[in-house]
Each structure stands twice: as structure tokens, then as C-alpha cells.
Amino acid sequence: MLTKTTHFYLILLAFALRLSDPLTAQPLKLWYKQPARNWNEALPVGNGRLGVMVFGKVNEELLQLNESTLWSGGPVDPNPNPDAKTYLPQIRKALFEENYELATSLTKKMQGRYTESYEPLGDLLIRQPFSGQPTTYYRDLNISDATATTRFTVDGVTYSREIFVSAPDQVIVVRLTADKPGKLNFVASTKSQLRYQLAAVNNRELALIGKAPAHTDPNYVRDNPQPIIYADASQCRGMRFALRIRALPSDGTVTTDTAGIHVSHATSVVLLLSAATSFNGFDKCPDNDGKDEIKLVESYLNPAARKTYTALKQAHLQDYQTYFNRVSLALTAKNGSADRQALPTDERLSQYATGENDPTLESLYYQFGRYLLISSSRPTGTPANLQGIWNPHVRPPWSSNFTININTQMNYWPAEISNLSEFHRPLFGLIKDVASTGKATAKNFYGIGGWTAHHNTDIWGVSNPVGDLGKGSPLWANWAMGGAWLSQHLYEHYRYTGDKTFLRETAYPLMKGAAQFCSEWLIPDNEGHLVTAPSTTPENVFVLPNGKRGEVSIATTMDMGIIRDLFTNVIEASTILNTDVDFRKVISDQTGKLYPFQIGKKGNLQEWYKDFDEVEPLHRHVSHLFALHPGRQIAPLTTPELAAAARKTLELRGDEGTGWSKAWKINFWARLNDGNHAYKLLRELLKLTGVEGTNYTNAGGTYPNMFCAHPPFQIDGNFGGIAGMSEMLLQSHLDHIGLLAALPDQWNSGQVKGLRARGGFDIVEMTWQDGKVSKVVIRSNVGGNCRLRVPNALKASAGVGLKPASGANPNPLFQGPTVQTVQGATAQVYDFMTQAGRNYTFVMQ
Structure with a gap:
């Protein structure tokens, strides 16, 4: 022994x-x-x-x-504003009469108290x-x-x-x-x-x-x-x-x-x-x-x-x-690069900012993000907040709370794909707490069922619109889709793991409660479409016909995207669990009536109910592209016109922005299969800031300790950045596993081990050369069909023992794949059945 x-x-x-x-x-x-x-x-x-x-x-x-x-602080008051719901009919009347200024002033009257703050413990000297x-x-x-x-x-x-x-x-x-x-x-x-x-x-x-x-x-x-x-x-x-x-x-x-x-x-x-x-x-x-x-x-x-x-x-x-040690990543630059690993990290970042190639720095950044998640979000604890767990201020930036109109969710985008699924669990615990207070918020603020949450929450599960009873701006305080967005993480965990017990006992009840709120929250517009009202798009404002700014409107594209995503997930989950047939039919019918996505006069995806101009055309939030990422309703392969509109939106919005904004844009461009643009933004995210000689203090970048600069520090930029790097190498949000889906030219060759794909698959190993997959080993954890989409032809290694997918030709990997062309790029698509616990190895033909 x-x-x-x-x-x-x-x-x-x-x-x-x-x-x-x-x-x-x-x-x-x-x-x-x-x-x-x-x-x-x-x-x-x-x-x-x-x-x-x-x-x-x-x-x-x-x-x-x-x-x-x-x-x-302490436990929340479940009804901090007893008069709140009395204003809802007045707000909706004003909105349908296009009196947006009145709607904004009335919406302020539907606010509760602010969240509490994450506090520093002390110093050891x-x-x-x-x-x-x-x-x-x-x-x-x-x-x-x-x-x-x-x-x-x-x-x-x-x-x-x-x-x-x-x-x-x-x-x-x-x-x-x-x-x-x-x-x-x-x-x-x-x-x-x-x-x-x-x-x-x-x-x-x-x-x-x-x-x-x-x-x-x-x-x-x-x-x-x-x-x-x-x-x-x-x-x-x-x-x-x-x-x-x-x-x-x-x-x-x-x-x-x-x-x-x-x-x-x-x-x-x-x-x-x-x-x-x-x-x-x-x-x-x-x-x-x-x-x-x-x-x-x-x-x-x-x-x-x-x-x-x-x-x-x-x-x-x-x-x-x-x-x-579950994941390792090695990248090779197309044009080669000097070995800079002997340089201190701050010097490497400084040289990188001048345009030098340093793929090992990019790999280090990726693994640093995984390190931060392990270090700030253990399975039985609290979730990572705006600063992970590291905060020196009694009144930290934005209370160092859980900001759930993007930032908290971004913290957990890399959890599943980078093989840290257990570290997703603290977020599920928070969702359960927020759903509990969110039932009271749905009833007391809106007079409807289910549960909801808004812009911010904290360790006490705050779910009401914050703003201190009318002092806050509705453009962030009164956004009611926080619970619906959080619910996506529950279903994503199931999609990656195939854990039906989790789906039945934890995810589905919470998802259903959020869907019940949305189902009752929706109302018909004058054309019979179902819309949300009041509705905002965090945290942007629009120009009214009279030239003034508007904050509150109807059916923002983000609202519609989140509800489509939630309803789709609940419909799928209820079908898998064979439960709630009647409720499934209700939201299925409602899904068909949701206000559709609109393409605006500039060819962009419209952000509001009407084609308003933005007060800030280069605003850091690009919330209306939720359906592109992290949603799955827009994709070049399935909705090319909407994908083109999403691309136009990003071009108009520009590449500037805070750290987390750049991180989200990396994911957007990856989902559009544009690896070179995603890589451009990754380099900008890694620009050194906060030291002498840098002129990047007013935009997102990276501090010498590799923390992401909002500025100031917010950890979501680190997590969103590595999620985007993962999406460049591997995508599985549609009905297939896309390898090298958005590979930039600069990552000419490389190798990655340990990434995970939806459907219960592990990418045990993937090696690529000159932009083509040379070897991939896939492990099936739950069995079932695997659809593989790759940029070049593959062949199965001896002894793989493939079975054809249901309805497919026998041994499709040997008889020839389906060829798909998207945006001028061709890909090979293979279908085969897998057995749980087995590895499947393929090499370049």
C-alpha cells in the first residue's frame, strides 16, 4: 500500500x-x-x-x-412596492398610443430596491x-x-x-x-x-x-x-x-x-x-x-x-x-512566431499589443480563464460574481453583484464546452433562489404567475426591478427577461450532459416557471402578434420621431429572442420527459405568434419594435443578437438572411467596446463562421491596458495580471473571451458538431484535447494542419446519433465499428459524406450512431 x-x-x-x-x-x-x-x-x-x-x-x-x-444586507422584501402593478395597464396604453415619454415615466414607478454588495474580508500584511x-x-x-x-x-x-x-x-x-x-x-x-x-x-x-x-x-x-x-x-x-x-x-x-x-x-x-x-x-x-x-x-x-x-x-x-488537466490547447501561428515564453507576462502583453504573434500567450489566456472559473465557482458554493470572488472595495463597481442582463450568464458560457461542467452548478443554485423570490415579484409587480427576475440579483436572490423606487433608469432597471435568460443555462447543462435526472428534477420545473411568466406576460399587438410591453433592450436607448430619447417600447428583439429560446427549450424538454402536453401546446401556439425578427432599413437586424435609430450607434450592448449567440434561432446554415442582417448589425455597431462587449462580439463572429474577425477582436481583448505607455484606458483590454478591463475589472470578459475561443474551434448549438467552424487563418495548425460538445460528446483529441482536421477522437458518453461537420474529408480508423444513423446510408463515413456550402465554404457532413462509453477515431483522407 x-x-x-x-x-x-x-x-x-x-x-x-x-x-x-x-x-x-x-x-x-x-x-x-x-x-x-x-x-x-x-x-x-x-x-x-x-x-x-x-x-x-x-x-x-x-x-x-x-x-x-x-x-x-439580508433577505429581500418580497413586496417593496405594493402599488407597482397598478401602473402596468397605464404603461401599456401609453405604449400602444406611442406616448413613449409617458410610458418611461410610469415605468419608473414599477421599481423596487437595489441589490446588496459583495464585501471585502480583510488584508493579511x-x-x-x-x-x-x-x-x-x-x-x-x-x-x-x-x-x-x-x-x-x-x-x-x-x-x-x-x-x-x-x-x-x-x-x-x-x-x-x-x-x-x-x-x-x-x-x-x-x-x-x-x-x-x-x-x-x-x-x-x-x-x-x-x-x-x-x-x-x-x-x-x-x-x-x-x-x-x-x-x-x-x-x-x-x-x-x-x-x-x-x-x-x-x-x-x-x-x-x-x-x-x-x-x-x-x-x-x-x-x-x-x-x-x-x-x-x-x-x-x-x-x-x-x-x-x-x-x-x-x-x-x-x-x-x-x-x-x-x-x-x-x-x-x-x-x-x-x-x-482535462483540457489542453496548443496553437501554431500561420506566419510563425518567436518564442516569447521567456519574457515576463507584462512584457509579452506589451509586445502582443504591437502586433507580434504569440500563440502560446493566447493558449495561456485560454487556460487562465479556466483557472479563474475553477478558482471562483466551486460546485457547492456561490456563483462567480462580477469580479469572480476578488474584490477590494466596500462599495465595489456595480456592487460586484450578479448582473443578469449579460454578465453573470457570460461567466458560465465556457463551463460546459471547456469541460468544467461541475462548476456550472453554483449558478443553478442561484437560479433556484431567484425563482423563489421571483414568484413573488411576478405576482406583486405584474399580477401574473410563474417567476421572473430583472437586471440585477445578489446572494439574497433579489428579483424585483431595482432602481430604489423610481430613481433608476428603466433602460436597465425594468428589463424583465433575467429569469428567462438564466433558464437557458439549465437546458444547456442537459444538452451537454444528457442528464435526464437533472432535467426532470431541477431544470424543467425552473424552466417551466420562467415560461409560465413569459406566457402570461405576452399580449397581442394591433396585428395579432404576441409582444412584451413594457420592453427595453439593455442598456440602449432610441431616438423618437420628435428627436428626444426613448427607453421603453414594445417587443424588443432581445425579448423576442429570449422567449423563443425559452419556449423552444421547454417544448423540447417536456417532449423528452413526456410531460405537460397541454402546456407544451400552449407555448407552441404562442411561439408561432411571436412578433417576428425584422430587418431594418440599413440591412441590420432591427433592435426595437419599430426601426428606430440608436442614440449611441456604437453602443457596447448588442443585445438584439441574442438569437445568434447564446441562442440558436439565427445561424448562417439555417437562417441565412437573418444571419446576414446580424452581420450587418455588427458592422454598424463596430468593434469598439468594453472588455465583456468585445468578448461577446468574439462569440457573435464565431457563430457567423468568421474566424478572422473573431480573432481580430480577441487580439483587441488582449491589448495591455492600465500601465504607462498604453492608450487603452477608455476601452476594453487586459490588465498586466491578465484580468479583463471593462474598465474597471470585470471577470466576465475573461470568461466570455475563452468561450469565444472555444466557439472558434468547436460548435454544437445546431444539430451537428462543427469542427474548426470559425478557425482564423492565424491559427494555421494546432491541437486541442478535452473540449465537450452538446449531445454528450467529448472531443478527446483534435489535431489540425493547414486549416484541415488531420485527426479527431470523439467519445460518446450517452450514445445516440452523432452528426459531424468538418472542413475536409475524413475516414474512420480501423476497428471503429461505425453504425449508420437512422435513415442514413450504411457506413456513410466510408461511402461519402453530404457536402454543404455556406458563405462560399464547403463542409463535409457525416452521420453515424454511437454507443455510450466508446471512442471513435477519424483521420484525414
């Missing part, structure tokens, strides 16, 4: 052997020659619940800390009193093992700090070492921007306990003299939190007081940190009905302290690499 130590070294050996694979030989590290000067240069580590930003400073290291459930200047400075984030390292030499002694956040042990691990005995001297202290107290628990432990605000206004609210409130008469708002730090030295002396943990003359010390809050669910008072945060911290910290550093690291690696 293997010992734990032997097992650990076998893991390291396996990892070393893995590096012999040319696909994974690229060092997956972000590294730098200097400490972080600001937050956008610090490096993120996390385990989905605990997050750390590592600055790598020499004399006073700063580790900025977060805990994913630490939010202001490590003061090392060096007299000399550091040499040979180095810091990195190794995303292959989710570990950050800082190393430097002072007065002939090399000091190192290694930091990782363990999911199995639920602790932050900081190991400090000196390469000469007894030379490690430091003080580790902590503080918080929230209200807190410190206590020395014993000679080796420091404790911080605190309280989050009862309410925190969004950062954009500036008319409130007291934006942060701690007092709460109801005793139901404002959660407690606790942080503990314990030192485990190898030698030397350790003493502790409220000024910190004092370490003298040591050679190696491990600091263990853990934290917890009293959060006990979206509908529980975090104070009166909260969990015991102190006991929770002890339950994490005490078992971890009994383990060796080697055992902690072993468990961390085994857990993390189980997920991270």
Missing part, C-alpha cells in the same frame, strides 16, 4: 511526464520581475469560497482576502524588516498547480513565499522560507475595512471577528449622505464573519498579540488562514438565524493544522488538477 508521501511524489512524476507531451510542454505561468504596484497587477488565487490577491511586495507583503458569502535591497526578484502564478510564488534575495539570503488556497481543506496556505537557517523574521497582521475586533487566541494564532453592513448602496448612487449603514432595527440584516490565522513554524520563536503574529529566527513557517460567515441561505436572517462562523472556521482550521505542508499541497494538487 502506498504511503501518502509516495503517492504525492507519484503525482509529481505523472505531472513531469505530462510535460513531455508537446501539447502541455508550454509553461502555464504568469510571471513578473517586480512586485505588483496596484490591484490590477496582483495575482489571484482561490478555491471558490476563499479568494486572495497576492501583491508580492518585499518588505510588506499584502494579501487581499475575500470570502464568497460575505455580502451586505506580512512585514519583513529588510535593510538591504532585494536582487533576483521573481513572482509568478502557476495555473498548472494553482500556486503563487514570490522569491527574492536580500543580503545573501533567498526568501520565498508560496501561496495556494485548498478546496479539500478549505484553508489559505502561505509557506515562507529562507534558504539559510534562522533568517526568517516577520510580523503577520490583519485588518478589515468592515467593522471588526482582533484577539490573540494563543501564542500562534490571531483572530478577527466582524460585521458586514446592513446595507451598502451601489457605487453609482451618489445622492445618499449615508451610503453604508450598519444599524438595523430588524436584526435581520448584516452578517457576521470571522478570520483566523495560525502559524506553524519549523523552528524559531513565535509570539502573538493584537499587533500580529511575531516570528523570529525561523527557517520555515506555514501560515494557515481560514474564514467563514454566518450566511445560512438567501431566506435566513444572517444574524438571528445565521450559522456559527467561529465554529465553522475552527472546523476548517483545526484539521488542516494537523496535516503536514506536503499533505496539504498533495490534496490541493490532486483536487485542482483533476479538473484543470
Whole structure:
């Protein structure tokens, strides 16, 4: 039987052997020659619940800390605006009379309260009193093992700090070492921007306990003299939190007081940190009905302290690499490129911004996005918010909440295709909570059934239109399609996994509730089409005939696209489950009556009910293309005229925009099978910003730590960007698997392993040369028909044992494929039946 130590070294050996694979030989590290000067240069580590930003400073290291459930506020008021629904008939009357200004002013009266804010936990400061200047400075984030390292030499002694956040042990691990005995001297202290107290628990432990605000206004609210409130008469708002730090030295002396943990003359010390809050669910008072945060911290910290550093690291690696190692990507530039992997990451980004080829940087960016999802969205925790889990502000940008008119959904676009399906689950938990409050919102705000949600939500499941009872703009506050869009993620999980139990027990009931709301929300227009009213298109405005701006209208294209998508998914799901035949017929009939997509006077896809001009023609949102992506109602193969209109829309809207906007546009262009335009936007998304000499501070780009710049930082740009890269290589939203569907010329050759396709298929391996698939291995997880669409002819490897698809010619891969031509490009289409658990290998003919 293997010992734990032997097992650990076998893991390291396996990892070393893995590096012999040319696909994974690229060092997956972000590294730098200097400490972080600001937050956008610090490096993120996390385990989905605990997050750390590592600055790598020499004399006073700063580790900025977060805990994913630490939010202001408490459970929502289900009826914050009792008069709201009385205005609905008046609004609809005004809209059908084309009195848009009156409709906008009345719609403001249908608003509730703002969401709460995600709060910072605190800081860990490590003061090392060096007299000399550091040499040979180095810091990195190794995303292959989710570990950050800082190393430097002072007065002939090399000091190192290694930091990782363990999911199995639920602790932050900081190991400090000196390469000469007894030379490690430091003080580790902590503080918080929230209200807190410190206590020395014993000679080796420091404790911080605190309280989050009862309410925190969004950062954009500036008319409130007291934006942060701690007092709460109801005793139901404002959660407690606790942080503990314990030192485990190898030698030397350790003493502790409220000024910190004092370490003298040591050679190696491990600091263990853990934290917890009293959060006990979206509908529980975090104070009166909260969990015991102190006991929770002890339950994490005490078992971890009994383990060796080697055992902690072993468990961390085994857990993390189980997920991270599923996918690998290697890209080769068409025109070749110099090897820039020896350059620091900030220098690589700087050279890349000048137009240099660096395909390994693009591969690193892809894997960094997967790393961020693993680090900020663990299966049983809270979802990644606007900043993942990393936030230093008490009033963060946009409350660092869950913005569900694009941003939260974008966070999870790469989850299934990049083989991180489990990390999709926190979003499903949030949807369940929001659906619960959303039933009250549907009833109290609109007088109808089902459930709905609007522009924003938070850990408390806010579902009402935000805006603080009329102070917000309807163009974002009163958009009622948040629940319908979120429901798409439930069905997408089923489409990728084929998990009927999940579909029956979790997805379908939630999807049906959202569809019930939409079914009752729709009303007929003067021509008998079913429309939504009031309706907005986040977050754009139009020009009225009198030259004024309009915010609220009827049947925006985004509304119609989302409802078509939801109804299609619910109809398919109810058919698969053989349930709700009557409801299926109702929404099937309604689908045929929905206001159709319109092509405007410029040849573009019309955004509003009428062909209005935009106030901002280059607006960052392109919401009316939802049916192209992430929906599936528009595609060059199935609706060429609408696809052409979508292309025209993108041309008119332009390539400029914030980080997440560019990321969405990458996905749009990929769905239009235009890999070169998608690649152009990827390069723009990766433009270095936020440092001297860059002129990109007012548009989306990438900070030196590879976080996406909105600006400021929003993590959705990272996730949306890698989702777009995936779509360039693999698409499965229609009735086939499209390989290299939007391959740019620049990615002339390459290899990818581990991507997933809808229908329950894994792309075990795909290699391409000169833009053609040279080998592909497909694994069927659930069996059934596989339709493969590739740019060149393939043949089955010996022993594949193909069976013809139902109704197809026998062995179609041997007898010749169907040939399709779209936009002048031909593709080969193959149909064959698969068995669950089998691999199918094809090579170039």
C-alpha cells in the first residue's frame, strides 16, 4: 500500500511526464520581475469560497482576502412596492398610443430596491524588516498547480513565499522560507475595512471577528449622505464573519498579540488562514438565524493544522488538477512566431499589443480563464460574481453583484464546452433562489404567475426591478427577461450532459416557471402578434420621431429572442420527459405568434419594435443578437438572411467596446463562421491596458495580471473571451458538431484535447494542419446519433465499428459524406450512431 508521501511524489512524476507531451510542454505561468504596484497587477488565487490577491511586495507583503458569502444586507422584501402593478395597464396604453415619454415615466414607478454588495474580508500584511535591497526578484502564478510564488534575495539570503488556497481543506496556505537557517523574521497582521475586533487566541494564532453592513448602496448612487449603514432595527440584516490565522513554524520563536503574529529566527513557517460567515441561505436572517462562523472556521482550521505542508499541497494538487488537466490547447501561428515564453507576462502583453504573434500567450489566456472559473465557482458554493470572488472595495463597481442582463450568464458560457461542467452548478443554485423570490415579484409587480427576475440579483436572490423606487433608469432597471435568460443555462447543462435526472428534477420545473411568466406576460399587438410591453433592450436607448430619447417600447428583439429560446427549450424538454402536453401546446401556439425578427432599413437586424435609430450607434450592448449567440434561432446554415442582417448589425455597431462587449462580439463572429474577425477582436481583448505607455484606458483590454478591463475589472470578459475561443474551434448549438467552424487563418495548425460538445460528446483529441482536421477522437458518453461537420474529408480508423444513423446510408463515413456550402465554404457532413462509453477515431483522407 502506498504511503501518502509516495503517492504525492507519484503525482509529481505523472505531472513531469505530462510535460513531455508537446501539447502541455508550454509553461502555464504568469510571471513578473517586480512586485505588483496596484490591484490590477496582483495575482489571484482561490478555491471558490476563499479568494486572495497576492501583491508580492518585499518588505510588506499584502494579501487581499475575500470570502464568497460575505455580502451586505439580508433577505429581500418580497413586496417593496405594493402599488407597482397598478401602473402596468397605464404603461401599456401609453405604449400602444406611442406616448413613449409617458410610458418611461410610469415605468419608473414599477421599481423596487437595489441589490446588496459583495464585501471585502480583510488584508493579511506580512512585514519583513529588510535593510538591504532585494536582487533576483521573481513572482509568478502557476495555473498548472494553482500556486503563487514570490522569491527574492536580500543580503545573501533567498526568501520565498508560496501561496495556494485548498478546496479539500478549505484553508489559505502561505509557506515562507529562507534558504539559510534562522533568517526568517516577520510580523503577520490583519485588518478589515468592515467593522471588526482582533484577539490573540494563543501564542500562534490571531483572530478577527466582524460585521458586514446592513446595507451598502451601489457605487453609482451618489445622492445618499449615508451610503453604508450598519444599524438595523430588524436584526435581520448584516452578517457576521470571522478570520483566523495560525502559524506553524519549523523552528524559531513565535509570539502573538493584537499587533500580529511575531516570528523570529525561523527557517520555515506555514501560515494557515481560514474564514467563514454566518450566511445560512438567501431566506435566513444572517444574524438571528445565521450559522456559527467561529465554529465553522475552527472546523476548517483545526484539521488542516494537523496535516503536514506536503499533505496539504498533495490534496490541493490532486483536487485542482483533476479538473484543470482535462483540457489542453496548443496553437501554431500561420506566419510563425518567436518564442516569447521567456519574457515576463507584462512584457509579452506589451509586445502582443504591437502586433507580434504569440500563440502560446493566447493558449495561456485560454487556460487562465479556466483557472479563474475553477478558482471562483466551486460546485457547492456561490456563483462567480462580477469580479469572480476578488474584490477590494466596500462599495465595489456595480456592487460586484450578479448582473443578469449579460454578465453573470457570460461567466458560465465556457463551463460546459471547456469541460468544467461541475462548476456550472453554483449558478443553478442561484437560479433556484431567484425563482423563489421571483414568484413573488411576478405576482406583486405584474399580477401574473410563474417567476421572473430583472437586471440585477445578489446572494439574497433579489428579483424585483431595482432602481430604489423610481430613481433608476428603466433602460436597465425594468428589463424583465433575467429569469428567462438564466433558464437557458439549465437546458444547456442537459444538452451537454444528457442528464435526464437533472432535467426532470431541477431544470424543467425552473424552466417551466420562467415560461409560465413569459406566457402570461405576452399580449397581442394591433396585428395579432404576441409582444412584451413594457420592453427595453439593455442598456440602449432610441431616438423618437420628435428627436428626444426613448427607453421603453414594445417587443424588443432581445425579448423576442429570449422567449423563443425559452419556449423552444421547454417544448423540447417536456417532449423528452413526456410531460405537460397541454402546456407544451400552449407555448407552441404562442411561439408561432411571436412578433417576428425584422430587418431594418440599413440591412441590420432591427433592435426595437419599430426601426428606430440608436442614440449611441456604437453602443457596447448588442443585445438584439441574442438569437445568434447564446441562442440558436439565427445561424448562417439555417437562417441565412437573418444571419446576414446580424452581420450587418455588427458592422454598424463596430468593434469598439468594453472588455465583456468585445468578448461577446468574439462569440457573435464565431457563430457567423468568421474566424478572422473573431480573432481580430480577441487580439483587441488582449491589448495591455492600465500601465504607462498604453492608450487603452477608455476601452476594453487586459490588465498586466491578465484580468479583463471593462474598465474597471470585470471577470466576465475573461470568461466570455475563452468561450469565444472555444466557439472558434468547436460548435454544437445546431444539430451537428462543427469542427474548426470559425478557425482564423492565424491559427494555421494546432491541437486541442478535452473540449465537450452538446449531445454528450467529448472531443478527446483534435489535431489540425493547414486549416484541415488531420485527426479527431470523439467519445460518446450517452450514445445516440452523432452528426459531424468538418472542413475536409475524413475516414474512420480501423476497428471503429461505425453504425449508420437512422435513415442514413450504411457506413456513410466510408461511402461519402453530404457536402454543404455556406458563405462560399464547403463542409463535409457525416452521420453515424454511437454507443455510450466508446471512442471513435477519424483521420484525414
